[in-house]
Every structure is written in C-alpha cells, then in structure tokens.
Amino acid sequence: MWHELFLESLRHAPLIAILRGVVPAEVLEQGQVIVDSGIRVIEVPLNSPEPFDSIARLRQQFSSDCIVGAGTVTSLAAVREVAKAGGQLIVSPHCDPEIIRAARDSGLICVPGVATPTEAFVALRAGASALKLFPAELIGVSALAAFRQVVPPATLMFPVGGLTPESMLAYAQAGANGFGLGSALYRPGQAVGETAAKAARFVKTWRSLAASLH
Secondary structure: OOHHHHHHHHHHOOEEEEOOOOOHHHHHHHHHHHHHHOOOEEEEEOOOOOHHHHHHHHHHHOOOOOEEEEEOOOOHHHHHHHHHOOOOEEEOOOOOHHHHHHHHHOOOEEEOEEOOHHHHHHHHHHOOOOEEEOOHHHHOHHHHHHHHHHOOOOOOEEEEOOOOHHHHHHHHHHOOOOEEEOOOOOOOOOOHHHHHHHHHHHHHHHHHHHHHHO
16 A cells, blocks of 8 residues: 555655654654655654654654654554554564564555565565565674575665664665664654754765765
C-alpha cells in the first residue's frame, strides 16, 4: 500500500531518522526539522515514551510529506497498534516471518533486522520491503559487501547501528542503499537546533557521496 511512497521518500534522501526516546510533546518540532532537512522517513522506536501517540501526531502533521512508522517492533500486537495509530512502516531488530507477513497483510512497509544471509533470505521470502543490516557497527562493511554478492540485486539494504557521516562512504561503496540514523542524529532531550544541524550534515554527506558514486 505504501511501498511506492516509501521509494519516493527515499529518493529525497535514503535516510531513516530514528527518534528513540522522543516524547509526544516534542515530536512535532523534532519531526519538522528532520523533514525540512530533506529526510522523509521517520521511525519512532516502541521503547520510547508513548510511541503510538508520537506516531499518530507525526502522521497527522506530515501525512503527505513523509513515511512515519515504528521501530523495535517485536510482536504481532505491536504491528496492530502501529497500524491503528496510522503508521506506515514496521522496523524490527530481528527477522520474524510472522511479523513481516502481518505487516504486509496490513499494507505496511516492513524492514526487518538481519545479520546473516540465512536471515536475509527468510525475510525476503516472507515479503520484507527492505533489509536492515543490524547492528552495522558489529557486522561491518565487509559483511555488507558479502551480502551484496548473494541477495537479489534489487534488494534494498540499510545499515543501522553506530552510523555517522564519516562512516557512510565505506558502507555506500559496499552497496548500502541508505542508512538508519540513530543516536548520531537524535538523543532524548536534544535541542531542536542540534537535531536540525545533525540532520543537515547527514543529508549533505549523502548527497556528496551519491554524486561521487555516480
């Protein structure tokens, strides 16, 4: 249902903003500077305070501007709650075919976490929209390059975990289609201006990389 909009959002900048720990009272201000930077995919991890409220607020505010969804989704019940809140995206730290199928059956984009080729192929067979290489800082660039040798060429792969603007080049050269941005972009209680500056730096770095890779 949302797959084409997801792809269109990634064309602006293939970056997923992970707002772990964000609270509903600040989520719209934080979301606004992220959208203004050019990032069009926002994830609220479910171990944040009142995450479904934050997702609902973001969807209401940015309904036509970006994809909004949940991270750290580990149960079928959570998939249902995300859909009820208006979320469009399910991101998991692991590969659970039941969660992937439930997300797709609900018309949601699903990006499960994988750390091995076995998990990657299980996720793709279950209908994953893209793959989250997690935790990227432990798996490493060489593993991503190895994944690229065996998964279908059209597979979207997003390293997540420990990413910084400085580390993006090596992953991009190894075949990353984009990145999930966590604590290097946002930390709980962070000033909006700081989020704006960090988001702008990530987007600028990506655009420079994209130009050099092509």
